[in-house]
Amino acid sequence: MQVSGGSTGIRVLDEETINKIAAGEVVERPASVVKELVENAIDAGASAVRVDIRTDATGVSRILVMDDGNGMEPDDARLAFLRHATSKITSGDDLQSIHTMGFRGEALASIAAVSRVTLVTKPNKSGSLAGIEIVVDGGEIISERETGAPGGTSIMVEDLFATTPARKKFLKRKPTELAHIYAVMEQCALAHPDVAFRLVQDGAEKIRTPGEGGLHNAVIALYGSEISRALVPVKGKTPYMRIDGFVATPSVNRPHAHQIAISVNERQISSPPLARAVRAGYGTLLPKNRYPVVFLAITIDTALVDVNVHPAKKEIRLSREDDVVRELAAAVRTALAREELIPEGHGPEQTSRPESSVFGGETAYAGVASPGGAYETVHTKPDAAVLPHRAITTTDIQLRLTEGRGGHQERSKLLPGMEIIGQVDDTYILAARKSGDHEDLVLIDQHAAHERVLYEQVLAKRGRDLTAQELLVPVVLSLRPKEAAAVRGARHMLMTEGFLIDDFGGDTFAVRTVPVVLGTQMPDGLIEDLIADLVAEHMKSAEGRKERITTVIACRGAIKAGTALSPDQMRRLLDQLARTENPWTCPHGRPTMVVFSRSVLDGMFHRT
Incomplete structure (x- = not known):
C-alpha cells in the first residue's frame, strides 16, 4: 500500500485534523462538554462540583466547571491537553477493570481542539498558594502563568465549535441545548449522590444536591418530595x-x-x-x-x-x-x-375476530384488547350514592363540547339497528345490533371511543384557529429546569394548540387556557404528559410534537373508565363515534369496540 500526499491517494492526517475528528465523536453539543468535565472532576475525587453556564441570544456562550478535587501539578496540567494522556489506566489490561468515569484521555484534548479553554489548577495537598493557568485556543497552548488558586481545578470553555462552524450550525435552539445540560447534571447527581452538585445559569441556581451520600436525598433535591413519597x-x-x-x-x-x-x-x-x-x-x-x-x-x-x-x-x-x-x-x-401491588389472576385471553359491522359500513375491528392495554384503570371509586350525579354532570359537559352538527336526527341512519343494553363496570357500553335475521353483541370501550372523537375533532381544527377555553382557576406549574426549558421552547406551538401559558420567570408558569374540547378544568395528568413529551428525545420535529399533543389531549380529555353513563349519554357518544373517519380504533391503535356475531356466540356455547 502506498501512502501518498496527492489529492486522490491515501494520506496520514495531521494532528490538528485528528483532534477535530475526535472532538466530533466526543463533543456533540454544550452538554457533552459539561458531561466530560464533570466526570473528570468526579474522577479527581471532588466532593463538590459547580457548573456555571452563561448564555446569550445565540445559545450557550460559556461553560465553567469548578471542583475541589485533587488538582494537578503543572507538568500534568500541560499533558492533560494531549490526546490519550491519562492518569486512569496504564495498559490494555486496565480496560478490564475500569473504576473511573473516563479512561481514554480524549476529553480535554477534544474540547480544546474546537474551543478556547482556560484551565486553572492547584494540587489540594500543595503547600504553595499559587497554581497554574493554561489557556488553549483551537488546540494550541497560547499562554501559561502562575496564578493564585484554591485547591482543585476550574476549566472555562468559550467559543465552542469556533473552529468547526459546520458542527455549530447543527446546534438546536437555546432552550433545547440547556435542557440537555440539565439532563446531564441530573444524571451525574443520581449516579454520584455522595458528590454535591450545583448548576448556575446566568446567575440563577437551577440545580443543587446535598452530596450526603443517599440516592433518596438526591432524588428529593432533583424532583421534589412529592415523587419521593x-x-x-x-x-x-x-x-x-x-x-x-x-x-x-x-x-x-x-x-x-x-x-x-x-x-x-x-x-x-x-x-x-x-x-x-x-x-x-x-x-x-x-x-x-x-x-x-x-x-x-x-x-x-x-x-x-x-x-x-x-x-x-x-x-x-x-x-x-x-x-x-x-x-x-x-x-x-x-x-x-x-407493597401488595402485584394483582392476582390473569386477564381474558385473545378471541378470534368475527366478521361483522357496527355502523353498517366496512367490517369493524373485533379483537379483544390485551389485559394490559387499557390506558387508565380506576382502582377506587367514590361513594356509590355520589358517583352517578357527579359523573353524569361532568360527562354531559364533555359530550356537549364534542357534539357535532346534525345531532340525534341522523342517529337511526348512522347506527342501524343498534340498541343500547347498558353499561358494564362503568367502563364498557353493552349494545345489540340487528344483523340480518340475528343480532350481534357489541362491547364499546367508552374511553377509547371518546378518545377517537376528541382526536379527530382537534385534527379537523388544525390549520384554523383552535378555540381556547379559559380555565376557572389557572394551573400554576413549578417545574424542574429541564422541563422549564422545554416549555419555553414550545410556548408558541402550545398556544396554537389552545394552551396559553404565562412565564413568571425562574421555573414557574401558569396555564390559563386549554382547548375548548376539554372544558373549564384541567384533566388529570394532561400537563404532566405534555411536559414529558416535550422533553423526550424523540420529540424533535414540530409535526411530531403536534401529533403527540393531539393524542394527549384526546386521551386525557376523554371520558374515563369507571364513569357511570346514562342511556342518553351512551347514545350521544355512539352518535359522535359514528361520525368519525376511523371509529374502529383509538389514536393509540386499541380497538374501540369488540363485536360478537351470532355465529361466534353459538360457537362459544358449542351450539350447532
Missing part, C-alpha cells in the same frame, strides 16, 4: 451484582422511558435491555405504552462490564446480560410485591 425501595444481591435504589408505585408513570434512570458502577447509562427488565418487573401493573419512574444503582463485577463501546460512554456491554436482566426484573417485582 411514591418510591418503593429495591434491593437485590448475587455473587457478582448488587442492586439498590427505588421504583415508583404504578400510579406514578410517564408516557416515555426518559425517567428510567439506571447507573452501572456509578455510570449513568442508556440500556434498552435493562429498561425492558424494569418494565417486565412491573408486569401488568402499568398500562400499555406507559413507563415507570425508576432510580436504580447497579454494581457489577467490572470484569463483566465493557464500557469502551461508545465514544461518549453512554452504552455498555454486559457479558452476563441475560442473568442481569433476570435478576433486575425479579428485584423490581419483589419490591412491588412487598
Whole structure:
C-alpha cells in the first residue's frame, strides 16, 4: 500500500485534523462538554462540583466547571491537553477493570481542539498558594502563568465549535441545548449522590444536591418530595451484582422511558435491555405504552462490564446480560410485591375476530384488547350514592363540547339497528345490533371511543384557529429546569394548540387556557404528559410534537373508565363515534369496540 500526499491517494492526517475528528465523536453539543468535565472532576475525587453556564441570544456562550478535587501539578496540567494522556489506566489490561468515569484521555484534548479553554489548577495537598493557568485556543497552548488558586481545578470553555462552524450550525435552539445540560447534571447527581452538585445559569441556581451520600436525598433535591413519597425501595444481591435504589408505585408513570434512570458502577447509562427488565418487573401493573419512574444503582463485577463501546460512554456491554436482566426484573417485582401491588389472576385471553359491522359500513375491528392495554384503570371509586350525579354532570359537559352538527336526527341512519343494553363496570357500553335475521353483541370501550372523537375533532381544527377555553382557576406549574426549558421552547406551538401559558420567570408558569374540547378544568395528568413529551428525545420535529399533543389531549380529555353513563349519554357518544373517519380504533391503535356475531356466540356455547 502506498501512502501518498496527492489529492486522490491515501494520506496520514495531521494532528490538528485528528483532534477535530475526535472532538466530533466526543463533543456533540454544550452538554457533552459539561458531561466530560464533570466526570473528570468526579474522577479527581471532588466532593463538590459547580457548573456555571452563561448564555446569550445565540445559545450557550460559556461553560465553567469548578471542583475541589485533587488538582494537578503543572507538568500534568500541560499533558492533560494531549490526546490519550491519562492518569486512569496504564495498559490494555486496565480496560478490564475500569473504576473511573473516563479512561481514554480524549476529553480535554477534544474540547480544546474546537474551543478556547482556560484551565486553572492547584494540587489540594500543595503547600504553595499559587497554581497554574493554561489557556488553549483551537488546540494550541497560547499562554501559561502562575496564578493564585484554591485547591482543585476550574476549566472555562468559550467559543465552542469556533473552529468547526459546520458542527455549530447543527446546534438546536437555546432552550433545547440547556435542557440537555440539565439532563446531564441530573444524571451525574443520581449516579454520584455522595458528590454535591450545583448548576448556575446566568446567575440563577437551577440545580443543587446535598452530596450526603443517599440516592433518596438526591432524588428529593432533583424532583421534589412529592415523587419521593411514591418510591418503593429495591434491593437485590448475587455473587457478582448488587442492586439498590427505588421504583415508583404504578400510579406514578410517564408516557416515555426518559425517567428510567439506571447507573452501572456509578455510570449513568442508556440500556434498552435493562429498561425492558424494569418494565417486565412491573408486569401488568402499568398500562400499555406507559413507563415507570425508576432510580436504580447497579454494581457489577467490572470484569463483566465493557464500557469502551461508545465514544461518549453512554452504552455498555454486559457479558452476563441475560442473568442481569433476570435478576433486575425479579428485584423490581419483589419490591412491588412487598407493597401488595402485584394483582392476582390473569386477564381474558385473545378471541378470534368475527366478521361483522357496527355502523353498517366496512367490517369493524373485533379483537379483544390485551389485559394490559387499557390506558387508565380506576382502582377506587367514590361513594356509590355520589358517583352517578357527579359523573353524569361532568360527562354531559364533555359530550356537549364534542357534539357535532346534525345531532340525534341522523342517529337511526348512522347506527342501524343498534340498541343500547347498558353499561358494564362503568367502563364498557353493552349494545345489540340487528344483523340480518340475528343480532350481534357489541362491547364499546367508552374511553377509547371518546378518545377517537376528541382526536379527530382537534385534527379537523388544525390549520384554523383552535378555540381556547379559559380555565376557572389557572394551573400554576413549578417545574424542574429541564422541563422549564422545554416549555419555553414550545410556548408558541402550545398556544396554537389552545394552551396559553404565562412565564413568571425562574421555573414557574401558569396555564390559563386549554382547548375548548376539554372544558373549564384541567384533566388529570394532561400537563404532566405534555411536559414529558416535550422533553423526550424523540420529540424533535414540530409535526411530531403536534401529533403527540393531539393524542394527549384526546386521551386525557376523554371520558374515563369507571364513569357511570346514562342511556342518553351512551347514545350521544355512539352518535359522535359514528361520525368519525376511523371509529374502529383509538389514536393509540386499541380497538374501540369488540363485536360478537351470532355465529361466534353459538360457537362459544358449542351450539350447532
